[in-house]
Amino acid sequence: MVGLDALLGRLEELLSRIDELDEPLRSEIFELLDGIDALHRSALARLEDALDPALLESLRAREPALAWLFDAYGVAVDERAATEAALESVRPYIHSHGGTVEVLGVERGVVRLRLSGACSGCTASAITLRDGVETALREGFPGFVGLEVEEDDAPPHPPPAPLLQIQPLRAR
Secondary structure, three states, rough: OOOOHHHHHHHHHHHHOOOOOOOOOOHHHHHHHHHHHHHHHHHHHHHHHHHHHHHHHHHHHHHHHHHHHHHHHHOOOOOHHHHHHHOOOHHHEEEEEEEEEEEEEEEEEEEEEEEEEOOEOOOOOHHHHHHHHHHHHHHHHHOOOEEEEEEOOOOOOOOOOOOOOOOOOOOO
């Protein structure tokens, strides 16, 4: 049997090669992978609901492959706490522009939040969400699935200060 690290490494190699494929094949492969991911999320959510938390922790401790799977899908993770911790990396940036980010709820990996203060109505808030908030959640919240933003009816306005890059620019 192939070791877990070797298998994960091979899967990463194969995933990186998908970008080299032509459309529509690339889109169909990603659709297949998204479907497999949704199936896994659904099954693991049901498993988490059915099993005692102590048993889940015992399985995590005994089986490296299960520990990896549980971590990847956020099984037995306090979603709210993981979300708040992940957002700590972007909050100083948002606060420096007079804004706040408030977590309204988290369920099955979907984070519902509201940007307020100077972010409310800011024409750059979509960039802040995509490049800052969503990236922080993908990197810091195991099992992150998506983002739902509570919209408000504040009038659009430009950012209150010059924007800084939230992420380093990629080499071109």
